[in-house]
Amino acid sequence: MTTLGILHPGSMGAAVGAQAKAQVSDVLWCPEGRSQASQDRARRYGLAAVADLAELCARSDVIISLCPPANAIEVAEAVAAESFPGTYVDANAIAPASMARIGDLLMPNAAAVVDGAVVGSPPSETKKPRLYLSGPEEPAATVAQLFRGSAVQPIILEGRIGKASALKLAYTSYQKASRVLAAVSYALASDHDVEEELLDIAQGRTTSYLTETSYFPKTAARAWRWAPELREAARALDDVGLPAALMDASAEVLERWATLKDQPPGIEETLNRLHIAPES
Known part of the structure; x- marks a missing residue:
């Protein structure tokens, strides 16, 4: 044996x-x-x-x-x-x-x-x-x-x-980062006494964003306004001493889709755009 x-x-x-x-x-x-x-x-x-x-x-x-x-x-x-x-x-x-x-x-x-x-x-x-x-x-x-x-x-x-390593990190990139992001989001809500309202909003969802691949193009098409929103979220976090890097990083990702304003592309193009940094 x-x-x-x-x-x-x-x-x-x-x-x-x-x-x-x-x-x-x-x-x-x-x-x-x-x-x-x-x-x-x-x-x-x-x-x-x-x-x-x-x-x-x-x-x-x-x-x-x-x-x-x-x-x-x-x-x-x-x-x-x-x-x-x-x-x-x-x-x-x-x-x-x-x-x-x-x-x-x-x-x-x-x-x-x-x-x-x-x-x-x-x-x-x-x-x-x-x-x-x-x-x-x-x-x-x-x-x-x-x-x-x-x-x-x-x-x-x-x-x-x-391939096995790539699968693990593809999953963990979402699963672990989302746990961290949830904690940061809750901390911000708690600092402003709206944590119960935040939980009420969240409890209305029953699925994972990771399964909603058809929504990726919609996210890309809204990136032009979501990125500034997350920059503001970063500012709000920073104002109360919470880590803002996650929000800034998410905004940076959205900025790679900025030229797709209100024009949802296909999933393949949406994902391809993530490999192309915007011109400075």
Whole structure:
């Protein structure tokens, strides 16, 4: 049976690793340099400790990297230094270019490098995150098989390394930024004692803007007046000491559509215009 190595058992890594236990001989982890919280998590999920990274690399057929995105390349470099010959899965929220760099680091020795992306909360009895995989077909299928019948739902994307990472960041760009924006919006309403009214407006909506792709051209056609409105919102936020950068950045995006005044283009042209900065 396959031996799986997890780098590292954070809240997501430990839970994902545990979900593979039914399909592998061991789920290994390396306590070296890890916090007490990580050690406690690893014990709770029944992961098997090894002496160091060298042993983990020597014994593992597959390694899954689940760490803070800022450390993804550092972790890959450490594994590459051990000449790991198995399948390496980077399942962190990193840019496709970063994923390509990791591929370059590992491929001289690794059997395969697979691009992974976890969307959702750590797996449990009630939560079933998706694990998107892209890259070499057979290694991706092997990784998917590790989670057969578990709370982790593997989905293979046909094509190159970078697709899974791009999907993750496309989603997170909206999902996480919208959470931040909601907090800033509520803070502004609270400063002016209209938070209950804001919630009443918001509760009238039942769908996510992310699903309303047909509205993108309408947004573009209204950009000429929405951009100044958001500049004013930025000023209002700044006046009460709240961060205004999100509003200014959104206005800057809208300004790329400024020439489409009241003339909704097609979706393709709408999105293409986002790649073209306005002339200064």
